Amino acid sequence: xxxxxxxxxxxLVKKYLMAISGLVLVLFIIGHMLGNLQFFxxxxxxxAYAFHLHHLPGAPVTLWLIRGSLLAFLAIHVWMAVLLTKxxxxxxxxxxxxxxxxxxxxxxxxxxxxxxxxxxFIVFHILQYTTRVVPEHYNxxxxxxxxxxxxxxxxxxxxxxxxxxxxxxxxxxxxxxxTMALLCMHLSHxxxxxxxxxxxxxxxxxxKLKCLAAVFGWVIFLGFASIPASxxxxxxxxxxxxxxxxxxxxxxxxxxxxxxx
Amino acid sequence: xxxxxxxxRQKNGEEAGKFVSYELPDVDEGSSFLxxxxxxxxxxxxxxxxxxxxxHDCREGICGMCSLVINGEAHGPQRAxxxxxxxxRHFKDGxxxxxxxxxxxxxxxxxxxxxxxxxFDKVIQAGGxxxxxxxxxxxxxxxxxxxxxxxxxxxxxxxIGCGAxxxxxxxxxxxLFTSAKAGHLNLLPQGQAEKDQRVMxxxxxxxxxxxxxxxxxxxxxxxxxxxxTLDFIAKMNRDYAxxxxxxxxxxxx
Numbered sequence: 327x328x329x330x331x332x333x334x335x336x337x338l339v340k341k342y343l344m345a346i347s348g349l350v351l352v353l354f355i356i357g358h359m360l361g362n363l364q365f366f367x368x369x370x371x372x373x374a375y376a377f378h379l380h381h382l383p384g385a386p387v388t389l390w391l392i393r394g395s396l397l398a399f400l401a402i403h404v405w406m407a408v409l410l411t412k413x414x415x416x417x418x419x420x421x422x423x424x425x426x427x428x429x430x431x432x433x434x435x436x437x438x439x440x441x442x443x444x445x446x447f448i449v450f451h452i453l454q455y456t457t458r459v460v461p462e463h464y465n466x467x468x469x470x471x472x473x474x475x476x477x478x479x480x481x482x483x484x485x486x487x488x489x490x491x492x493x494x495x496x497x498x499x500x501x502x503x504x505t506m507a508l509l510c511m512h513l514s515h516x517x518x519x520x521x522x523x524x525x526x527x528x529x530x531x532x533x534k535l536k537c538l539a540a541v542f543g544w545v546i547f548l549g550f551a552s553i554p555a556s557x558x559x560x561x562x563x564x565x566x567x568x569x570x571x572x573x574x575x576x577x578x579x580x581x582x583x584x585x586x587x
Numbered sequence: 588x589x590x591x592x593x594x595x596r597q598k599n600g601e602e603a604g605k606f607v608s609y610e611l612p613d614v615d616e617g618s619s620f621l622x623x624x625x626x627x628x629x630x631x632x633x634x635x636x637x638x639x640x641x642x643h644d645c646r647e648g649i650c651g652m653c654s655l656v657i658n659g660e661a662h663g664p665q666r667a668x669x670x671x672x673x674x675x676r677h678f679k680d681g682x683x684x685x686x687x688x689x690x691x692x693x694x695x696x697x698x699x700x701x702x703x704x705x706x707f708d709k710v711i712q713a714g715g716x717x718x719x720x721x722x723x724x725x726x727x728x729x730x731x732x733x734x735x736x737x738x739x740x741x742x743x744x745x746x747i748g749c750g751a752x753x754x755x756x757x758x759x760x761x762x763l764f765t766s767a768k769a770g771h772l773n774l775l776p777q778g779q780a781e782k783d784q785r786v787m788x789x790x791x792x793x794x795x796x797x798x799x800x801x802x803x804x805x806x807x808x809x810x811x812x813x814x815x816t817l818d819f820i821a822k823m824n825r826d827y828a829x830x831x832x833x834x835x836x837x838x839x840x
Contacts, residue, residue: 334794336790336791336794336827337790337793337794337800337801338790338823338824338827338828339831340800341800341801341824342824342828410800410802413758413799413800414757414758414759414760414799414800414802416692416797416799417691417692417693417758417759417760417797417798417799417800418690418691418692418756418757418758418759418799419690419692420690421690422656422659422685422687422690423593423606423659423685423687424658424659424685425659426658426659426660427806428660428755428806428809428810429804429805429806429808429809430757430804430805430806434802434803434804435757435804437802515803518803519802519803522803522817522820522821522824523801523803523824524824524825524828525821525822525823525824525825525826525827525828526821526825527817527818527821528818528821529816529817529818532817
């Protein structure tokens, strides 16, 4: 017999969906970080990586399938978060005078806040580096670079230059670094919590998983934040200046880009 | 010892409550927390005022009736201790003590510090039992139960249903209670026959009663006077997933 009313998602199912969508997003984040870290291997490597990412077998269908499913999992994650948070607030309308916190971590109590900020970041991030519409003009000056695919040289969009140019703005870089710190917090609770939500945790593993999640959060933070931080420190500046001079020379119609400091 | 009390007074469920201050000039350190309230109530009755209503029964820490949030902590500052087993020696002379009822949507205030915990009964009625004729007692060891399983079931069965877990949870979630009650029977051979139905029905009753969701804070475990762990919540999450999948395929064929 059915134990649920129609159109009502049981509390535990909401938590499973939260955990599973979270896991998918965590796996994506690991892949994304490893991909991004090729930035430090130089323009040839990351530009070739970008080419391969956009020319996966079965592209563009596979690419859009991956993007679509990631967005779908993100949507599930946010949808469940909204439902759970709304219900939780309703279930506990009043607080105690001098409410004490005995066990919960700061990261766990701020999950909705860090979640919303990370979501806002994702929107900005896609607009900046995927659709490349914000900030205005930052990538109009980015041209192509030579890459080698299967020993065949070809011209492809210079992702390395785009990253350097994008992170040359201290405000944007700072925004990225701060958001990655928030992501570190979000993951330090989320990664341990997803094991509990699907029932794969016990007292013996609780502490270990908590430490593991904290370490994981830090790895993700350092991995991602190292890129804007190194650009701010001057990494890739010469390459970008050189390329921009070349692009300006090749296309005299385009305006000469402002010199980088 | 001299105490300053700030107590939540609320006439009934309909009217809004407020904190009222009381001074207790001379409290014995050896008295229990509830005895301290008894002394105060005697003084209030002597003055012709309404005594403060609070739940209590066995005063031995085994019935689960006392339900006080003391200085922002369910059952007060002592770990693994119900409010009735808490003694005044754990407070200092001149302390201000705040006393509030459990606060959760599913536990409406009846009067002052008394809340209605019928929602827990609904969860138990949904599956916290074994449907079997009991008859006369069978031979001991007729149903073999491994010692670790028996111990674990006993840990869960220690739940006295006081509701401190709900009171302490920032989400007003009853996961620790429900998981202890479901886990206790689901561990034992006698509970196997109804395992899937039990966990599905109890979770459904828990949701219907208006309790919040678990966000794995761990506050419930910290205040539980019987030291029930989050392990049982993990077990219930596991049992529920298995039950739903099994239920789905049983319907499919």
